[in-house]
Amino acid sequence: MSDKPLHPRTRAIHHGIRRSQYGEMAEALFMTQGFAYDSAEQAEARFIKAGPDEFIYARYGNPTSRMFEDRIASLEGTEDAFATASGMAAVNGALMCFAKPGDHIVSSRALFGSCLYVLDVLARFGVEVSYVDGTDLDQWRAAIRPDTRAVFFESVSNPTLEVVDIAGVAALARAVGALVVVDNVFATPVYSRAVEQGADVVVYSTTKHIDGSGRCLGGVICGTRQFVREVAEPYLKHTGAAISPFNAWLMLNGLNTLDLRVRAQTDSALALARALQDMAGVSRVVYPGLPDHPQYDLVQRQMGAGGTMIAVDVGSKAAAFAAMDRMRVFEISNNLGDAKSIVTHPATTTHSRLTPEVREGLGITPGLLRLSVGLEHADDLIDDLRQALA
Ligand SMILES: Cc1ncc(COP(=O)(O)O)c(C=O)c1O
Structure with missing residues (x-):
């Protein structure tokens, strides 16, 4: 086989499949909250460190959800992803998982109402949030400080369709070591090149184009393996943000025709x-x-x-x-x-x-x-x- 990379449209159909012993063509729906262990020793070992194909509890991970996570990470061009119960669980999780009192976050002003609410919650817990006109690089430049922890924006904003210069903002953020978190719902994974342009973390409400038929809620946080598994996952799994395996299965179906x-x-x-x-x-x-x-x-x-x-x-x-x-x-x-x-x-x-x-x-x-x-x-x-x- 040639080593030529596959197009996103092809990866959206094939990437990350985990076939069971039956060799099913469609992705299997593992509609289970838990997984049985062969022995007490195996349970203990898995809680110490689960391997890539070992699962513990659906709030932590599930084979169907993992297929969806692997596939969307491949599309977005990130090392890993964590699928969540809704887009807002993804936005909340992506910011809350690292923020602590005294942190400074710069955000564009033009955001979906619930995203603004999440920033208000962060402010309530002592995070300082500065708002800028996302389309004005000079405002980003003025607001980003040496102690800025993260920047956040919708790359195409809801509902006024303002567009943020991802590469421009990412360069300013990178200069002070701030994390670039982008809510890319309106751009969709088809037109998103956010990671290429410097974003560290990309979140989606998969309720939108990814499901594409208005059937269920879902979300996803894409980023480096270190961010997703070491920073985001502990917060998400202990606070109950995980996607239902059924919804992940529907989302996998949605990805077939997304492009x-x-x-x-x-x-x-x-x-x-x-x-x-x-x-x-x-x-x-x-x-x-x-x-x-x-x-x-x-x-x-x-x-x-x-x-x-x-x-x-x-x-x-x-x-x-x-x-x-x-x-x-x-x-x-x-x-x-x-x-x-x-x-x-x-x-x-x-x-x-x-x-x-x-x-x-x-x-x-x-x-x-x-x-x-x-x-x-x-x-x-x-x-x-x-x-x-x-
Ligand atoms: C830009 C943006 N982010 C996040 C969300 C939240 O997604 P969900 O409804 O799946 O929680 C929405 C929903 O409209 C949105 O438009």
Whole structure:
């Protein structure tokens, strides 16, 4: 066999399989919380040090979950990964596992509401958090200090689709030895080159594109073996963050088609974003794949495509609600990355916890709609929005 590295799309289907003695083709679902030992001595030995194919308890690890972890680590280009019960368990775990009172973390301001909540929790326990405009490298430069422990950001932010220069921020962080933690949900593993660009830890809500059909919750923390197994795992396994083996099995299934789905959804998102620019009632279209996106060049360099999400401003809450209520193909919901297209009104749902002033500062205006573009025919999506906005 040639030594030529396999493409990500191929690895997403084959990498990390652990076959049982039956030689099954599909990944086996080990729906078990525990594992029987041959002897008391074996149990003792396994608690001292478990080998790579030895398991103790599903909160610590499980063969199906491990297949998912190995496969996603291979896609992301990291040595290892730990799969969690949800995306928020991953964000919380990735930061909480190392933070201690007195630490300093710099974060971009434009984050998903629950990510902001986790940073508030850290602040409650004595971690100092400085917020910056993630798109402004000078603000990162000014905020990162010799004692900064970590930087955190969403590489494409929820819901305003701001893009952070990963390589630029990583260089500043590296200079002071700070860890670079990236929530890469919107970029997806298909367009993520975060590790190549200097990220140390990448987290995903696998609830989104990786499951891809809106069936279950999941998350994952990708990083070096040392970070994942020595820093993150002790925190995650003792605080109950592990993914259900059933959900890991569904996620493995999702990975089979991830590349095809995300690329098709991205093609439709670009067509839809272009069409929206000429639609009645639309005051602003934000799509990272449109040349008028403020960081278009960075998007091309960093991701190579605009992704599956669009933000569109229709002027007011009343206009946004009226349009949502008229949509027939887009579902009103708050997941994203699903095969079904979804419309969300962030100001009254995902970001409703924030004060109106903070929302306004983040560009989450009352008329802003977040669109997650699914796998339907692009023409049907365009027609749906045109009639809803007319
Ligand atoms: C950027 C981002 N991070 C994390 C999460 C949390 O994921 P989960 O709902 O799987 O906990 C979400 C969910 O919307 C998200 O958009």
